[in-house]
Amino acid sequence: MTDKMQQTTIGFIGAGNMAGAIARGLIKCGHPKERIIMSNRSPEKLTALANELGIKTTLDNQSVCTAANVVLLAVKPQMMREALANIDFASVDCVISVAAGLATDSLAAYTHHQVEVIRSMPNTPSIEMCGATGLYAKPETQDRYGHFANYVFGAVGEYQWVEDEALMDTVTALAGSSPAYFFRFMETLISAGIAQGMPEQAARNLVVQSALGAATLIKNHPDIAISERRKQVTSPNGTTAAALDSLEQSGIAAMADKAVKAAVKRGKELSQS
Ligand SMILES: NC(=O)c1ccc[n+]([C@@H]2O[C@H](COP(=O)([O-])OP(=O)(O)OC[C@H]3O[C@@H](n4cnc5c(N)ncnc54)[C@H](OP(=O)(O)O)[C@@H]3O)[C@@H](O)[C@H]2O)c1
Missing domain, CATH: 1.10.3730.10 (ProC C-terminal domain-like)
Known part of the structure; x- marks a missing residue:
């Protein structure tokens, strides 16, 4: 499974603290840097991460969704709708949101119902690869694409799936906060x-x-x-x-x-x- 996952191109929209932590973790775990692409609103963080990690970067969110099999949505919750407004997700297998509090129904709407959605709630120790991440997806999505999330969050610590989305608030209380x-x-x-x-x-x-x-x-x-x-x-x-x-x-x-x-x-x- 890991070999197959290493063939996956992982994209990030948003190049902030959480995206940087996850990209670092993936590379430390052996994910090829050539198979990570990240976009951001402004260039500074992209330049720093490209220099540090050797990943591909772009200012164009669509380029991430054209190149990647799985896309992590790593902008602030209030920026999500705008960041995804004109994006075509047709060639993406699934998106994984790290945005606190954004429900899968909202994420499905923001991604124009074009792609399967996984919701995650990581915490800051992910920076040191000892994070605790809660995960939720509709059962059929978890069955088909959950392995992407396991691979990504396994690279920065441990993960725990919950079966009821309402429990993501408890995940936030027990792990995020x-x-x-x-x-x-x-x-x-x-x-x-x-x-x-x-x-x-x-x-x-x-x-x-x-x-x-x-x-x-x-x-x-x-x-x-x-x-x-x-x-x-x-x-x-x-x-x-x-x-x-x-x-x-x-x-x-x-x-x-x-x-x-x-x-x-x-x-x-x-x-x-
Ligand atoms: N940090 C944590 O401990 C933590 C824990 C759990 C979940 N989260 C979630 O992770 C997400 C990111 O948090 P963070 O702490 O990493 O925030 P952050 O450091 O502020 O990063 C957010 C990034 O999104 C970029 N951005 C904003 N609008 C964009 C757009 N339209 N297109 C592309 N990029 C855009 C920003 O670009 P600029 O450089 O131009 O501002 C910024 O680099 C949030 O949704 C948060 O809820 C964070």
């Missing part, structure tokens, strides 16, 4: 360490490496439940137990539940506007 929750928690831990007299850089090193280590332990041993891991490092009456008791008393579970509900609600509002 969640790096910021972890950043915030790390910030608060570092500040708490500094308040105890720890130099800032030392507090940062300890907290960041612990976050990475905790995630790595969980990820590398999927057979061990997260709650089991937590119990393993929590001696009765020990320091971890004291801190966890304090977090529970402060309502950590309710806080997370409220935060996810707030993100889902905002995602729905943004989609509707």
Whole structure:
């Protein structure tokens, strides 16, 4: 499958942060640079990416859709309709949108109902090839073209398909937005360490490496439940137990539940506007 995928020409409309991250990931995974073509509204980012990655670039969105088998739509949601207004998708197998909040029905309309549509929601760790991407397509589209999305998002991390498009707002809450929750928690831990007299850089090193280590332990041993891991490092009456008791008393579970509900609600509002 990978050999066949490497024969695929992958196009991007929009050459911003997300397009650059995905193109880098694809090339690192062995996708030929000659088989990536990217367009943008203005030339600066294209020049930089052409110099860095050796990909083909153009200012003409139609040229991307003429050359590519699969096209990633990587402009901001509010720019999508305009970017695709006069494009002929007849020779494209499928498009994959990375635009937050744009439903597949809207994307089908913007692409003049000419092409199969996959919706994705990647997150910023994709830049470091450890992204988490949610994917949705109508079942027949997923069956026929889902492998394109698996190949693309497998190059920048892990992906998860959802069967109900309404769950894409939850994907946003759990993956798209969640790096910021972890950043915030790390910030608060570092500040708490500094308040105890720890130099800032030392507090940062300890907290960041612990976050990475905790995630790595969980990820590398999927057979061990997260709650089991937590119990393993929590001696009765020990320091971890004291801190966890304090977090529970402060309502950590309710806080997370409220935060996810707030993100889902905002995602729905943004989609509707
Ligand atoms: N960054 C993230 O963490 C993230 C996560 C999940 C999803 N997304 C989604 O990814 C998409 C892109 O986000 P981003 O952060 O990569 O944004 P970005 O850096 O602003 O990139 C958007 C690019 O689209 C270009 N563009 C605008 N109108 C165009 C047109 N008519 N034709 C061709 N190119 C056009 C812009 O060109 P100029 O250089 O001329 O401005 C810009 O380079 C968004 O829909 C966003 O919702 C982003």
